[in-house]
Amino acid sequence: MNLPLSDIHAAADFLRGTLGSSPLIEVSRWRTASDASIVVKAECLLPTGSFKIRGATWRIATLTPDERARGVIAYSTGNHAQAVAKAAADAGLGATIVMSPDVPLAKIEATERWGARVVIAEPSSHARRALAESLAHTHGYTLIAPYDDRQVMAGQASIGVELLQQCSTNLPAAVFVPIGGGGLIAGVAAAIKQLAPQVAIVGVEPSLEDDARRSFRAGRLISTEAPSASIADAIKVQCLGNLTFPLIRRYVDDIVTVDEAQIAAASLRYFDEAKLVVEPGGAVALAAAFESRLAVPRGGRVAVLACGGNIVMERLASLKALAGLSG
Template identity: 40%
Template sequence: MSETGETVDLRLIEDAAERLNGLIVRTPLLESAQLNEVLGMRLLFKPECLQRTGSFKFRGAYTKLSRISPDRRKKGVVAYSSGNHAQGVAAAARFLGMEATILMPSDAPRIKIDSTRSYGARVVFFERHRDDRRALAEELVASSGATLVPPFDDPDIISGQGTAGLEITRQADYMNIGVDDVICPVGGGGLLSGIATAVKARMPLAKIWCAEPEGYDDVVQSISAGQRISVETGKPTLCDSIATPQPGEITFEIIKRLVSGGFVVSDRDVTNAVGALFDRLKLVVEPGGSAAFAAVVKERERFQNRTVVVVLSGGNVDRDQFATILIEADGAWPA
């Protein structure tokens, strides 16, 4: 249930879209004729790397905070995040005049830490592979009376993220395009479940897919098993923004109903995807944000002659890391 006691459906997503009107970037659907020809499909990219704060996370954060009652807003909010959710919550709190405390791992990308602080949030560090971030956040909530803003497993967050899916359907209608597939990076499942809810409500024949990094394929495994599966954390991955150990309870209930399946991508796949997106579309996309494109290329035979929307979920990547990725990427990929 949401802050207002409602479940996630198209109407709740449309309410979120009204709240976000004038605040978010309605990111376009971009296309590369060259990529279409090489891959044998029509690809439409939804570049949430161009969104406010550099990722889709502002959509859900602002929706959540805007639904908190005025008397509770005075006590502020607490969130935990490796960076994109942190920035979304910090920016939303600034818009609404609220105080925000964000728990971030000490090894989070510097660009994400600096950006979170730039919105006026207080950053408290924790050790990613040692500390229980949710327990630490709940301690802060208990001592301050603030509202906890979870990164994904919350109807308000999900409905806010679902506005990206609502935009996809409206843009496709305007362009007179029939969408066969939508593929989205997935961590805990907030973006995926929100997009799936919106797209399936307005385009019931479209198939929804997800993409995850090797070692963190909990959603893919969970879809196959029909129940939530956990994976061990601590394995290295470039995709820090979507490296979660288990899908959320609320998000997975939606995912198992609406998502057709998922794909696993390697760091090599992601490196090449980041490079190709820069070369072909002139976009800066973080590794986790490029996972869906990496998966489409890896599974290109499945998508032949179909129209596929690829969600690029974020672009918050350190300069040094991005430069290294571009150097290491195969300039001829995909071919």
């Protein structure tokens, strides 16, 4: 399994004209534990508030006429749901989205506002996928998988192409990438390692839901039985994909975990210090970068992906207690 640069560049060229680029932001006081500066790829500022709009838009753009006529279905904890709903609406297609009852209500309502029909499954990634596949079979819908799809991964890989172009005069020593099902990191890693193999790719997930780290260490897929209690709902996927895992093994240098207090603190620091709204699942990369002791040349930097910003202010404020902050 590979994701060739020809596929990645095709997606990146299309999406540049459709979505534009997400900005690169640097907060001067932010440093890693080894004193490298940190730059943020603010995917949270894209339409629907996350990187997921890339993969969804490109996947729908590549549908055959027959697939378009049948309408689309997706399963998601929220960000892929909104992305597919918007991309389908923009293309004039009907969309059904399978979600879970433990997903924040704001994400369900946002998905419905794009015109999609939401169907609720049991609260696990396995249940969401099984119901979506069953409905696709019954009604003939075209399934838009959230991560285990070559075109979706090619769309997410466009982030890596953009990042290298934006950092062309000072490439980051490492890029920290959140991990759920693996589509984001598989695509980004495939792009960056084929274009700039000296850049390290570090995956990040919650310590409460560390199936990707354990799979990476073991060299085989390891699944957790049920969702954890992590606040990082956007990346609570219990197993990496069959297509994403080989790319992760090939191109990713390491996978690390962060605890709940670190995740909450990073999300709040985005808001307080960078003036960005970043949900916990999108903030794990920054949390890991703050703790990183990766050796970086003097004057060097690392990059983090702020991959989602779909969180209501009440929930953001509630993170203060978990982060150990008062007020």
